[in-house]
Amino acid sequence: MEKHEVIIIGGGPAGLFCAHTCASSGKKVMILEKMPSCGRKLLISGSGQCNITHAGEVSLFLGHYGEHGRFVKPCLMQYSNRDLIAFFQDRGLAMDTEEGGKVFPVTRKSSDVMEILLAECSLHGVEIRCSEPVLSAGTVNGRFLVTIAKETYCADNLVIATGGASYPATGSSGDGYHLAGALGHRTTDIGPALAAVLVRDFPLRDLTGMSFENTPITLVHNGRNVLKHHGDLLLTHTGLSGPGILDISRYIRPGDIVKVSFFPCQEPEQAKSTVTELLMGGKGITVARMLRDLSLPERLVKHLLGQAGVGTGQTCAHLTKGTRNTLASMITGYSFPVRALEGFDRAMVTRGGVTLKEIDPGTMESHLHQGLYFAGEVLDIDGVTGGYNLQFACSSGVVAGRSISKKNARGQDQES
Numbered sequence: 001m002e003k004h005e006v007i008i009i010g011g012g013p014a015g016l017f018c019a020h021t022c023a024s025s026g027k028k029v030m031i032l033e034k035m036p037s038c039g040r041k042l043l044i045s046g047s048g049q050c051n052i053t054h055a056g057e058v059s060l061f062l063g064h065y066g067e068h069g070r071f072v073k074p075c076l077m078q079y080s081n082r083d084l085i086a087f088f089q090d091r092g093l094a095m096d097t098e099e100g101g102k103v104f105p106v107t108r109k110s111s112d113v114m115e116i117l118l119a120e121c122s123l124h125g126v127e128i129r130c131s132e133p134v135l136s137a138g139t140v141n142g143r144f145l146v147t148i149a150k151e152t153y154c155a156d157n158l159v160i161a162t163g164g165a166s167y168p169a170t171g172s173s174g175d176g177y178h179l180a181g182a183l184g185h186r187t188t189d190i191g192p193a194l195a196a197v198l199v200r201d202f203p204l205r206d207l208t209g210m211s212f213e214n215t216p217i218t219l220v221h222n223g224r225n226v227l228k229h230h231g232d233l234l235l236t237h238t239g240l241s242g243p244g245i246l247d248i249s250r251y252i253r254p255g256d257i258v259k260v261s262f263f264p265c266q267e268p269e270q271a272k273s274t275v276t277e278l279l280m281g282g283k284g285i286t287v288a289r290m291l292r293d294l295s296l297p298e299r300l301v302k303h304l305l306g307q308a309g310v311g312t313g314q315t316c317a318h319l320t321k322g323t324r325n326t327l328a329s330m331i332t333g334y335s336f337p338v339r340a341l342e343g344f345d346r347a348m349v350t351r352g353g354v355t356l357k358e359i360d361p362g363t364m365e366s367h368l369h370q371g372l373y374f375a376g377e378v379l380d381i382d383g384v385t386g387g388y389n390l391q392f393a394c395s396s397g398v399v400a401g402r403s404i405s406k407k408n409a410r411g412q413d414q415e416s
């Protein structure tokens with residue numbers, strides 16, 4: 001049986017960062033990658049441009065991982081957005097910060113990011129075996145057994161960096177949860193996140209492609225407003241998308257209602273009275289003109305008038321109280337019943353994963369087995385759009401790699 005010092009399952013950003021970090025300290029590292037090449041998800045990230053991280057103080061990142069800011073803190077503090085940007089800049093790939101804070105390679109090519117990662121692994125002698133899906137993992141005498149189709153390897157340290165279950169065509173199809181389970185680790189409920197919303201009988205299909213900036217969005221669950229958010233909205237042919245929707249998708253369930261206000265300058269409650277008053281005071285002005293004056297796009301105005309049964313030439317003075325109320329409600333709180341979220345085949349990340357209770361957030365090492373590590377999206381961590389997911393994948397890979405680097409051949413911390 002081949003014996004290895006470090007085996008990393010998965011050659012995504014988490015696995016590659018972990019690999020070159022511990023290999024640079026002299027560890028012998030092998031990556032087993034299921035697909036014919038590494039980093040297929042990284043290559044399509046940010047539409048191929050790779051939004052690798054976000055600008056600003058890393059302490060401000062913590063609110064962008066749902067309830068798990070506390071867990072990611074030690075990891076991001078040890079390897080921050082500044083460290084990540086410096087890593088690429090030191091190797092000749094400058095980074096560019098967009099207005100709003102998203103950071104991209106200046107070339108806007110994820111393949112340039114990949115090239116540097118692979119070169120770094122090669123420089124430190126990391127062995128990468130592609131087209132080698134790991135089928136199972138176990139332990140024997142404090143070491144790890146890793147089985148691929150034709151053989152079983154033995155490793156002193158094992159890193160599970162297999163990603164989540166979204167975009168399975170890139171290789172990450174949830175295998176990590178089974179591997180973790182075989183080693184005694186639990187996985188939380190998982191689901192698609194950063195996913196578009198499919199709306200039941202979507203009434204705005206004709207407006208596909210229309211977008212709205214900084215839209216107030218309210219999520220209603222069992223008749224209760226459970227979340228308020230502002231963000232950019234995109235209408236698709238099946239429902240709602242855009243960062244404003246993707247960022248709250250981890251909370252959305254079938255049967256919920258997503259309410260959208262097309263009058264973003266005020267909070268929805270106040271906006272409804274404002275719109276009602278404007279319609280009441282509009283007198284001889286046509287309703288269509290009044291709605292256009294609210295900066296509503298022409299095609300949306302047409303749709304709203306049709307839904308409310310108002311003719312294009314009808315003036316505000318001729319609106320009944322009921323119709324005025326219907327229009328104001330639609331403009332400031334259009335209700336979209338959620339049929340479903342887009343599935344794992346289209347979701348950008350996975351909500352849920354290997355439970356955090358069993359992982360040391362300062363090292364990414366398992367509490368159950370010395371020498372077993374987890375990094376990246378396989379964990380119960382998902383961030384909003386803006387570079388937060390790649391930052392966590394890279395940071396957790398580095399932190400796991402540094403912890404392994406500190407171990408001696410017997411698996412003990414060299415400092416202890």
Ligand SMILES: Cc1cc2nc3c(=O)[nH]c(=O)nc-3n(C[C@H](O)[C@H](O)[C@H](O)COP(=O)(O)OP(=O)(O)OC[C@H]3O[C@@H](n4cnc5c(N)ncnc54)[C@H](O)[C@@H]3O)c2cc1C
Binds near residue numbers: 051167348375376390
């Ligand atoms: C379309 C899209 C766009 C995105 N854009 C961005 C963005 O701009 N910014 C951002 O921050 N995030 C983005 N993300 C999310 C981000 O890409 C992921 O969070 C990140 O890639 C996770 O890294 P990872 O290394 O943990 O997992 P992955 O990148 O999924 O890598 C896991 C690797 O493990 C391998 N593997 C799985 N199972 C096995 C097995 N049994 N044996 C061996 N190998 C295995 C897989 O083949 C894969 O190569 C995007 C995601 C998608 C789908």
